[in-house]
Amino acid sequence: METTIIDYGTKIKKDSLAYNLHSWSAQGGLNPKVITKAEGIYFWDADGKKYFDMSSQLVNMNIGHGHRKVVDAIKEQAEKMAFMGPAYAFDVKSEAARKIVEVAPDNMGKVFFTNAGAEANENAIKIARMFTGKYKIFSRYRSYHGASYGAANLTGEKRRFPSEPGIPGFVKFFDPYLYRAPIPFKDEKEATKYYITQLREQIIFEGPDKVAAIFLETVTGSNGIIIPPEGYLKGIRDLCDEFNIVMVCDEVMAGWGRTGEWFAVNHWDVNPDLITFAKGATCGYIPLGGVIVSSKIADFFDENTMWCGLTYSGHPIGCATAVATIEVYKEEKLMENSKKVGSVLGKILETLKTKHKCVGDVRYIGLFSGIELVKDKTTKEPLVPHGNDPEKIMKNILGMLSSEGFATYSHDNILIVAPPLTITEDELKEAMEIMDKVLDYVDNMISV
CATH class of the missing domain: 3.90.1150.10 (Aspartate Aminotransferase, domain 1)
Known part of the structure; x- marks a missing residue:
């Protein structure tokens, strides 16, 4: 029996190397x-x-892996209705959106569903531009927002390089990485003042009438778990209010209890205009992401066309998975x-x-x-x-x-x-x- 398992594993690896392209890797030396x-x-x-x-x-x-409640929800939904187009209303899509809005910051109004985090950020870019009528998008150097073309241009670290020369209008700024800060700040408040002042000046030089959004991972994820210093997120919020800029918190990684709150932004009592999410919404059991929009932005699209759409937006199995996952977070x-x-x-x-x-x-x-x-x-x-x-x-x-x-x-x-x-x-x-x-x-x- 053991020999059979090993032989089976050898075949899987051989086929994987023969037919799969593996992420972020030169393929020749892989041994998955x-x-x-x-x-x-x-x-x-x-x-x-x-x-x-x-x-x-x-x-x-x-x-965790193999949670029975979520697995059963997937099976039940697949048997009931495996797919329905995004133009239709149906139970789990409505319920998933309602449950997400209920646990989001209290200024949030509606959800646009995507398939993953990169797509969530792609659509958040478009929503911010449509809402403001402006086109420049600020994001930080130490950031990762996805590998699709728009999300890669939003990304600050080296994984953006294959997508360059990129889309016009993307502007990078430095985030407060206090362990490696160029100045020995006496405390977090002093650091916040420095970085917010620098960012404000950069906005002015880029033209506030052209800046649509500031994107930031609420807690920087893969680039080092960089936690914002005291007052920093409020400072970003104030700049956005001053210059009519949309504040977007990328909570793809930091959301859904990862930091001990439904969304990491809750730690700092700040309400963004958009929240992008994925990952912990379904915990990988089925792909699902989305953009949570403020009530103000949701109202804007009552009279203005929202030019966002995906074949699998609000996929029934994904939404059923999100409903069950949110219930697990609460029950456990x-x-x-x-x-x-x-x-x-x-x-x-x-x-x-x-x-x-x-x-x-x-x-x-x-x-x-x-x-x-x-x-x-x-x-x-x-x-x-x-x-x-x-x-x-x-x-x-x-x-x-x-x-x-x-x-x-x-x-x-x-x-x-x-x-x-x-x-x-x-x-x-x-x-x-x-x-x-x-x-x-x-x-x-x-x-x-």
Whole structure:
């Protein structure tokens, strides 16, 4: 039986390499793991090895793998009505939109459904331009908003480069990354004042009458779990109000309990004009994303055509999945668990920062965290330079974690730790013992 499983795994890998194009990779040297099973916070490969899913796959499996309630909702909807066009009204589409608006900030009014986060951001760009009649779109350098053409132009980091030369009107600005700030700010308020003043000046130089929207990941995700300093989001809100600019919070990764709130923006008591979402809305069980629009913008489209449309907008199975997923969040009190276990994670991370000379900084909010690795704590020299790791140091560290059963990913010199919101304190502690062990190796490596 074991031989049969291994042979089957070998065939899967062979076919995958022969017929699949794998994301973000040169294809020639790939050796993908063959996964045969996933349950709760774990998954297993074809050799029977068990892994802690410590990044929730792509920070989307918030409710863990194989949740029966959500699986049953998918089956029931597929049998009832697998598809209906977006022009029609039907039960799960209406219910999903209502449930989303109910947990969103209180200024939100309606939802436009998409298939994923990139499409959500694509349509948010269009909505902002239609609503304001302006065309320039501001976004930050340390950001990822998707890989489709518009979302890639919105993205600030290197994954935008293949889409350049890009679409006219996209403007980048720097976000407050206080660990690596060029100025030694005395506190977060001083940093906020500096960055907001800089952004205001940039808006003036770009022409406020031309700027339609400011996009920002509420908490920067893959680019390092960068948490906004005190007053920063309110400062963005004030600039948007001053210059009639649409404030867009990309909550594709940070939303749906990841930070301990339904949406991360709730931590700072700020109401954006648009929220884009995906990932945790269905936790990957079925693709679904969307744009939540304020009541003011929803009212605008009562008299003005909204030129947005997708064949699969409001897909019945996706909407049924979202309804069931939202119910799971509530029934299992996953917002509360994200805060509770997240506080344990924060303490563990602070201990690792104190213990390991390779750990320059740790950042965490709820179950959303990053470990920034350095060669020297005093100079803050990163373990690998931005966008350049020719010796594949981070890949090797990830390989060591994986060999011990800890699955996650990295960006530049930052390890992401973002387990499913269903994780228990004991499970978290067991997994983080693996991280501690691997960081011992990294300490020794930088001492050589």
